[in-house]
Amino acid sequence: MSFTGGTVAASAAALREGGVSPQELLAEARAQFERVDAEVGAVLTQTWELAERQAADAQRRLREDPGAASPLCGIPVALKDVLCLEGVACTAGSRILEGFHPPYTGTAVQRLLDAGAVVIGKTNCDEFAMGSSTENSAYRPVRNPWDRSRVPGGSSGGSAAAVAAGMVPYSLGTDTGGSIRQPAALCGVVGFKPTYGRVSRYGLIAFASSLDQIGPFAHTVEDCALVYSAIAGHDPRDSTSSPTAVEDPMETLRGGIAGMRLGVPHEYFGEGLEPGVRRAVEEALRVLEGMGATLDEVSLPSTGAALSTYYIIAPAECSSNLARYDGIRFGMRKEHDALLQMYLDTRGCGFGAEVKRRIMLGTYALSSGYYDAYYRKAQKVRTVIAEEFAAAFERVDALVCATSPTVAFPLAAREDPLSMYLCDVLTLPVNLAGLPGVSLPCGMADGLPVGLQVIAPRFQDARALRVAHAYEQATGWHRARSPLVEATA
Amino acid sequence: MPLTPEDIAHVAMLARLGLSDEERSRYGAQLDAILEHMTRLNDVDTSPVGETAQVGELVNVWREDISQPSLSVERALANAPAREADFFRVGAIQE
């Protein structure tokens, strides 16, 4: 029996029933990686030696006390290359971090290690998580496992593609404006961005601190819930992490949606939506209604300003967060006798075009004379956007809409930065308000996956997963696999 | 109001980004287009609201004053691109 393209839950069960060992799961993951990654480009750093040790350790734990072992024990995982793991190269997809080996492990990753995870490597991504296609990786682009001429989305494109291509049953990504949900949609997998403050950001290389959040990719909502349970919860090292107790999403996952009120934000069904995407999402709405939910049209009037708000706040924070890449304590350096020239050359050469563009934009928005017009104004619009979501959630339990206005597009199709920014128009308002959001497969358009987005109020992560799980179980789109997996099976 | 070449040079210097002439003119044009889009911020009436620097209602998040072990010197310097004795080395500061 092959576990390639299988779920975490199935592997966990088989590990306990003795049907497979962690070493065998690792060997399958490695075989699939070797078969397909030359085409996909999902993995930047491989950690097979580490994985072997972890698999042996997991084997021991499963043998000694299978009941106490986490469902993630012995199961392979890939980590987006913005997550620090002690001693393993971490590049954030950037040349400027070439050679950097963090001397510490971030909290979310540590929690996976504590659960017995087997880390096979670090996944490719847009440089410093800035992008929507993973074409901004300084190393190489990632290709969509469904169609290698197309992008996987981004910025967590490598993590999405690694799952979609069957290399690992789950992975971790990060989501600042849609960087988990949008590639999940484009790669036909489930991606979950938890409530801001639920998963510690300690050890996540910051893009925009007030928006970044770590979350999982997997084939099913249940798998995402399992991973979320393992990584969520308060961390004293992240002052923005919430001290409130985490609801166990598994308890309510199978509760169904009969009697729930689901909001359909009409601003999210505007003209930018591709017809194929609109068709699939509208069909999904009918399915949800058929399962006993009530659909209510709601309005989020300031949605049109969300993109502008995001593209002030995120670059402003990034311009500051990326100031530490100065060639002094770590990373790449272009040597020069004069300090100023060393700064200019190191940062000028070390950063790619999109990162430099955003640093310029953010520096400008914070600079003297422009702060009020841009940054302060954006912060106020952010308040309005969050208040509009809160008002909608007084009427409905969750919101449903498309994740991405389009299916996966061809590589190099979006040269203009603004057109690339529009990829996240349906996901970034969720980050501005700090809400949880799930993307899950809801059909195909032109042979490419379409994603449905479920958005819940802050800290109602379990509710978002419950709605998503109900839909998934009712339709079975989650069983579809990319050709790279089918070819194996 | 479009960005002048001086604006671009000033911002690049603030951010310590060494840009080629081609990059300067390209970014100038692109930032103009993006900032043009940003005028949509003014479509939203924000007169009655405060500013959101971070979502969430947390206040007074702090730790007790307890000292923890530091990294060893070797680990602290392990990633340094240029080192001299136990220091990080940089070029001359020409002020």
Next chain:
Amino acid sequence: MSSTATHGTDTLRVGDREYQAVIGLEVHAQLLTRSKMFCGCSAAYVGAPPNSNTCPVCLGLPGTLPVINRQAVEYTVRTAVALNCEIPEFTKFDRKNYFYPDLPKGYQISQYDLPLSRRGWLQFHVDGEQRRCGITRVHLEEDTGTMYHAGDVLQSATSSLVDCNRCGVPLMEIVGEPDLRTPEEAREYLIWLRRVLMYIGVNDGNLEQGSFRCDANVSIRPRGSDQLGVKVEIKNMNSFRAVHHALGYEIERQRQVLEQGGALPQETRGWVETQQATVSQRSKEYAHDYRYFPEPDLPPLQLEAALVERIRGELPELPDARAARLRRQHGLGDYDAGLLTATREEADTYESVVATGVGAKLAANWMLGDVARLANEHRLPLQQSGLGVAGLAALLRLLEAGTISGSVAKELLAELYRDGGDPAALVEQRGLGQVSDAGALSSLIDEAIAQGSKAVADFRAGKEAALQSLVGYVMKQTRGRADAQLVNRLLRERLGG
């Protein structure tokens, strides 16, 4: 709240016009916490080998996050309360963005528009006159690392070297109003501010090692004008003396520039000790723009009234109030009261000695005289000496009771300070008790008169001082044990003086 300086002392002449200097001081004071501001590394970095006191957080490694040190917040509140500041209910941290090799993150976590406190004042004294200087704000931030330039540390250095041990040490910035008018006022303000910070236990006041640092803004303007002149910022002043000299130099320099019809540019100048001059630190060709914005990694602080009141309640008596009380309670003069309250330890020692029943004046004289001299000689404060506070009190009680003479007390003090021991036991053991029996001294008095005929003649001729050699003879014969006053009286009686 401007100072009440009298005319004359602060008047400058530019041609035939009267000018006045305007001085504002900014003090940076490291807090005496155990750990750094945002991480668990030790805040006691002085003397640690280079880069041995760092962690991923204070090195600014990718992915790390700051966590506020609660004690640092409380120390800053304590300072603000001691400086009579308002403490708003809401405060937050901001990022101050600039590039420098000693600033690992490329920004300093500081406070911009909502500082932890504002609008206070410090009372101090100049030549016995009371002054008050406004405090604009006290806020909390993190210190930077240390840079060493070619030749500073290693002969081999060909460039600049960075030590991150100091990165992230909690730092208070205390911004004073431009209420000061003379270098003397500025120096006294600093002395008193430092004294307050040390009293309340938040700072160790070490200017040399830089735990207490000062920058000054100086301008001059026509007397009577309420406009500020062009501000010059002075840096690199590492002692009170340097502050005094640098400000004096700078005020005179500005006066001369104006007198010669020149203009003063806004600039930063450094005090160069070896030249005894301020020197322009050539302004960079690009302007500073710190792009402050709210620190997204740290939720704001909401300091409840109860917390502030608790801290206010824990505040010790401040030096000014303590000096006033010592004057009132013990009848001490301004000068002595000021010296005895210069540090909290000194004042505590004084009060505990007096509390054992030793006279207040006697205790003051000894502490400011012989004890201070010995402390200086041995580079060891009384508290850590062999004598200790209790020993000093015991010794002074023996003296006051007449058990020992002043010169024996002096000798014993020096010995015990170094070697320790019990004063009473030593007196007993060595038979050092004072001879204050007129009968017992009588024959020695006779002897003194007999051997000192010249002194006797001089004294009779009206030379008062001549008596001292006769007293000295008796003291020498008794190895200092004789009651000198009694000897004096007996000699006068005998010589009919």
